[in-house]
Amino acid sequence: GYVDLTLIISSKGTLLNKPLINIKGLPIFEIDEYFDGLEDEILKLTKTFSLKNMKQNQNLIDGLKKTCRKYTKEKTGKKPITNINVVRI
DSSP, X not given: OEEEEEEEEOTTSSBOSSOEEEEESOOOSOHHHHHHHHHHHHXXXXXXXXXXXXXXXXXXXXXXXXXXXXXXXXXXXXXXXXXXXXXXX
């Protein structure tokens, strides 16, 4: 299974909208609960970064990957392939 995450960051360094999360091939039964929980974890992590700072971009992506994998492993027992997209506008 995989998790595909897209974050859209404004020029001011704020999240433009909720994280866009797509999942495929994971045994998740409580879909809403999974998405809400993962979204919370993602937002917690983004608060620890200066989203404006491009130098932190790779660290942000690595952190998001770890967060998605860890959360999904806890919920499903599976380690997903994780794709992170950070779009700046």
